[in-house]
Amino acid sequence: MEIDSVPVESSVWVGRKRYRALLSRWYFSWTELDKKNREKKTVSVPIGEVVTVAEGRLEIQPQKRVEDTDRDFTLFYVKRSSSSSGGGGGGKGPLWSLGRTQFCCPSRNLRDQWVAQLKTALKTHCPSRPHRLLVFINPYGGKKRAKEIYHSIAAPLFELAGISSHVVVTERANQARDHILKKDLTGFDGVICVGGDGMFSELLHGVIGRTQQEAGISEHDPTVMLQPCDLHIGIIPAGSTDCVCFATVGVNDPVTSTLHIIIGDSQPLDVCSVHHQSTLVRYSVSLVGYGFYGDVLAESERHRWMGPLRYDYSGCLVYLCNRSYQGIVQYLPADPQISSPRDNTRCLSGCRVCSESTERLFPHFDSSSSIYSRQISQYSNESNGEWMSVEGRFKCVSLTCMSSSCPRSPDGLSPSAHLADGTADLILVRDTHPLGFLTYLHRHTTTQDQFDLPFVEVHRVKAVRFTLPLEDEEVCEYEESEAQRTEEVLGDPEKPPVDEIESCRDGSQHDLAGKRQDEPWNKKKGRKRKKKQDFLCGLCCRKPPTVSVWNCDGEILPYTEISCRVRGQLVRLFARGIEEKGGTWKCHKGSRNCKGRCVLHP
Numbered sequence: 067m068e069i070d071s072v073p074v075e076s077s078v079w080v081g082r083k084r085y086r087a088l089l090s091r092w093y094f095s096w097t098e099l100d101k102k103n104r105e106k107k108t109v110s111v112p113i114g115e116v117v118t119v120a121e122g123r124l125e126i127q128p129q130k131r132v133e134d135t136d137r138d139f140t141l142f143y144v145k146r147s148s149s150s151s152g153g154g155g156g157g158k159g160p161l162w163s164l165g166r167t168q169f170c171c172p173s174r175n176l177r178d179q180w181v182a183q184l185k186t187a188l189k190t191h192c193p194s195r196p197h198r199l200l201v202f203i204n205p206y207g208g209k210k211r212a213k214e215i216y217h218s219i220a221a222p223l224f225e226l227a228g229i230s231s232h233v234v235v236t237e238r239a240n241q242a243r244d245h246i247l248k249k250d251l252t253g254f255d256g257v258i259c260v261g262g263d264g265m266f267s268e269l270l271h272g273v274i275g276r277t278q279q280e281a282g283i284s285e286h287d288p289t290v291m292l293q294p295c296d297l298h299i300g301i302i303p304a305g306s307t308d309c310v311c312f313a314t315v316g317v318n319d320p321v322t323s324t325l326h327i328i329i330g331d332s333q334p335l336d337v338c339s340v341h342h343q344s345t346l347v348r349y350s351v352s353l354v355g356y357g358f359y360g361d362v363l364a365e366s367e368r369h370r371w372m373g374p375l376r377y378d379y380s381g382c383l384v385y386l387c388n389r390s391y392q393g394i395v396q397y398l399p400a401d402p403q404i405s406s407p408r409d410n411t412r413c414l415s416g417c418r419v420c421s422e423s424t425e426r427l428f429p430h431f432d433s434s435s436s437i438y439s440r441q442i443s444q445y446s447n448e449s450n451g452e453w454m455s456v457e458g459r460f461k462c463v464s465l466t467c468m469s470s471s472c473p474r475s476p477d478g479l480s481p482s483a484h485l486a487d488g489t490a491d492l493i494l495v496r497d498t499h500p501l502g503f504l505t506y507l508h509r510h511t512t513t514q515d516q517f518d519l520p521f522v523e524v525h526r527v528k529a530v531r532f533t534l535p536l537e538d539e540e541v542c543e544y545e546e547s548e549a550q551r552t553e554e555v556l557g558d559p560e561k562p563p564v565d566e567i568e569s570c571r572d573g574s575q576h577d578l579a580g581k582r583q584d585e586p587w588n589k590k591k592g593r594k595r596k597k598k599q600d601f602l603c604g605l606c607c608r609k610p611p612t613v614s615v616w617n618c619d620g621e622i623l624p625y626t627e628i629s630c631r632v633r634g635q636l637v638r639l640f641a642r643g644i645e646e647k648g649g650t651w652k653c654h655k656g657s658r659n660c661k662g663r664c665v666l667h668p
């Protein structure tokens with residue numbers, strides 16, 4: 067049935083008020099009329115944000131109630147409110163809730179036509195909505211409320227929207243990742259995690275790994291072009307850290323996230339692959355951090371019993387230790403003509419830089435075909451450019467593919483970073499006095515520019531390498547069983563043995579020496595490894611450490627010398643980036659798929 071056929075316009079009643087309802091190409095709107103037929107206020111809902119339409123009077127809250135009346139139909143859609151007005155989202159973007167309006171038509175025939183027209187419009191304009199989802203719930207994440215959040219909030223909304231889901235409540239770490247890697251996923255349009263950043267990371271590794279397996283691509287080669295992933299990932303926040311959700315949606319709110327999933331929003335996301343020599347170690351979307359952020363994570367692992375408070379406690383402790391580390395950072399700069407980490411822009415919904423990057427990264431991309439058919443072209447451009455090198459003592463070295471904003475740091479580590487432009491921001495904080503470093507840290511919680519400090523530099527990059535200066539190569543012994551550990555990180559159900567890492571950092575005599583003798587790593591550049599060092603320092607130390615550890619999205623990496631490469635738009639989330647509160651979603655002419663989604667209804 068053609069959308070432009072009758073009826074596109076008719077009188078309807080909402081309660082006792084008379085309205086003129088109109089279905090145009092991209093919107094359904096209803097305008098209040100007074101007794102003299104003069105128009106009063108209009109409510110306009112993009113078809114893309116209609117959740118469902120049903121005959122009769124339908125309610126789902128506080129519980130489901132259906133009344134099959136002849137002339138009524140009920141419309142469910144996305145409604146926005148300011149996140150500061152409550153709801154627990156506490157974020158940068160608006161909170162979404164389920165809007166519901168009940169319309170009464172002059173006749174049953176007209177009611178049936180409205181329902182049919184709206185359903186056809188949904189089918190025609192929203193072909194990318196999911197129909198079947200695979201949901202992983204981590205019952206131990208955050209405040210252990212993930213099951214309750216899913217069953218009381220997300221599941222009823224999925225049911226309303228006609229989405230079926232297969233639910234897996236995890237029984238161990240990495241179960242979700244292994245499931246995605248190994249099980250039959252035919253028929254699923256997306257994978258969802260109900261948990262925190264750790265659960266998201268499992269899904270990320272599963273989806274990327276599976277896509278490469280199916281495409282016959284080795285993930286280990288940092289120079290190879292990885293296959294962009296078709297299977298969307300959704301996050302229903304229920305963890306103690308939900309940074310990825312916050313940075314891609316703007317709030318940590320299960321209803322908002324569920325509605326983004328239902329309407330099939332699609333946000334491409336850059337991913338950083340972290341390698342050690344010629345082996346993939348992990349993928350990251352938010353932070354790959356050495357020095358302060360690595361030490362805080364390592365310290366916090368010892369105090370898990372404290373819950374989320376452990377990060378504050380460990381942050382204070384590590385700050386007081388006043389450590390800095392020697393290193394050589396090499397980076398491949400991104401094109402400064404396109405954007406810069408200090409251009410004071412923000413990556414918001416419909417971001418021009420990101421949408422133009424799609425064309426740059428995938429010039430032969432055809433929006434009418436699947437993501438799989440994108441031509442592989444990204445890395446011909448990517449390897450271009452001259453590597454730069456910085457050597458010195460650093461308080462921290464951070465690489466972030468996104469702003470990494472979170473409720474505590476609403477602008478994030480790099481406020482002008484983009485979600486999907488194929489670049490990451492490299493932040494180098496050189497050794498400085500403790501007060502200077504405190505100023506740097508404090509500025510993350512304010513609107514002051516954290517890069518406007520003499521000991522801080524920031525670069526927009528496509529790739530990074532970190533090595534230790536020859537004279538300072540005192541690396542913890544846990545590096546030396548690297549091949550085995552990488553297998554554990556990527557291929558084995560067990561996580562990296564953090565306890566071993568910890569014992570190494572503690573200076574305990576965990577003996578891995580037997581494993582190292584014949585390893586090529588020892589022969590590299592003819593270097594001779596010195597003996598393991600005690601790690602603790604500052605308040606609690608015997609000897610200051612010479613190396614830190616890498617924090618990769620909340621996981622400790624088992625290597626110090628790493629290389630990172632940004633994989634532009636490798637995955638897609640059920641999200642749309644951060645919307646400006648109460649504002650209009652700007653339409654950048656020429657950006658694909660704008661299709662009327664670019665204006666927000668009030």
Ligand SMILES: Nc1ncnc2c1ncn2[C@@H]1O[C@H](COP(=O)(O)OP(=O)(O)OP(=O)(O)O)[C@@H](O)[C@H]1O
Pocket residue numbers: 203204205206207208209236237238239240260261262263264265266268304305306307308620
């Ligand atoms: N059933 C399970 N038992 C133990 N660990 C699990 C289980 N399911 C998932 N995990 C692991 O728990 C870790 C933390 O989960 P999640 O991210 O959901 O919660 P979180 O409270 O935000 O955690 P954190 O802040 O520690 O990252 C994840 O890395 C995941 O691999």
